[in-house]
Amino acid sequence: MKFKIFFLRLKHIYYIILAIVFIVLFTIFLVSRKSIETFNIFTENKIIKKYDVTGDGLKDNIYIKINNNKYSIAVKSKDKIYTLQPSHKLNSLGTYKSYSPLKLILTDVSRDNISELFTQSSENNTNLQHLFIWDKTKFKDILHTTNNIIGFIDVHNNKTPKIISSNFNNNDLVFSNYILVKDKLKPYYCNYPSNFIGKDTISTFINYIQSLPYSSNTKPNDLFHESGKISCFNIIDKLASANRKYVFQDGSFSDSDYDKNGEISDVKWILNFKSTSNLVKEDCKNMSVKLFLKSIGDSKSQFYFKIYSINVISN
Known part of the structure; x- marks a missing residue:
């Protein structure tokens, strides 16, 4: 039996090493871009232990x-406790209501491996929105508004992460756009189209849910992706048959996938509604609706992002 012996030239070894490095880096990129924000709703006292929010490499409480x-929030890091102090301009983290509990979102928009803390709540029928960052000695409130939607884009790709604070009012979503630069929030201007990340889809969906149960037979078909239309309609029918009134409270969104050109192709929205029984007015609670949208067709068309999945969580 003859054996063949192959000799690798030096340049071939370099090519192999480069290929291995590329595969490892590409794998890391895919894993990181698939990560999502952590979203929590709090209706009672709670402790979270999974995240490093002070940059010491340890999980904080x-x-x-x-x-x-x-509501109040404190962070225990090693043997020290830091209380989150809202800005005096909007000096509250909100009051507890069964239909509008505090929401906490943890995500790394600065890409420094430290999670920022975003809160949503309400007080005296006014929405409250805060962004707390760690500045090495304390938590600083650098965004405080009365908007009712917070969103994040380009957090998991190779573009600059962006924070979008929005307000749903008069059937429209108005965006205020920011980037985080050296622990400071910088506004930027961008005239996003009406169908950007599903703005038109979400506005129409909110209005439709608020019209239930009376409009259950006139579903807005154009909002839904063919692949998930039947399952989405089944969920909507269940909401309508519950004989409850739904009033939008607040929400959040983030992009979750991109096409080959790096453009946003998939978006996750979370919308929170005050859900009240039409039979027993005291029966009032929070209802969270998770929506998954996918881009389809002409990017300039109405409802370019369509809903392909709905998940309803009642508290």
Whole structure:
């Protein structure tokens, strides 16, 4: 039996090493771009232990408490406790209501491996929105608005992460756009089209859900992707048959996938509604609706992002 012996030239070894490095880096990129924000709703005292929010490489304890019906948040890092102090311009983390509990979102928009803390809540029928970042000695509130939607784009690709604070009002979504630069929030201008990340789809969907149960027979077909239309309609029928009234409270969104050109192709939205029984007015609670949207067709067309999945969570 003859054996063949292959000799690798030096340049071939270089090519192999480069190929291995490329595969490893590409794998890391795919894993990182698939990660999503952590979204939590708090209706009672709670401790979170999974995230490093102070940059020491250790998981911190995040305490969410309700005292005298008002929310407070503190972080225990090693042997120190840091209380999140809202800006005096909007000096509250909100009051507890069964239909509008505090929402906490943790995500790394600065790409420094430290999670920023975003809160959504309400007080006296006013929405409250805060962004807390760690500045090496304390948590600083660098965004405080009365908007009712917070969103994140380009967090998991190779573009600059962006924060979008929005308000759903008069059937429209108005965006305020920011990037985080050296622990400071910088506004940027961008005239996003009406169908950007599903703005038109979400506005129409909110209005439709708020019209239930009376409009259950006139579903807005154009909002839904063919692949998930039947399952989405089944969920909507269940909401309509519950004989409840739904009023939008607040929401959040983030992009979750991109096409070969790096453009956003998939978006996750979370919309929170006040759900009240039409038979027993005291029966009032929060209902969260998770929507998954996918881009389809002409990017300039109406409802370019269509809903292909709905998941309803009631608290």
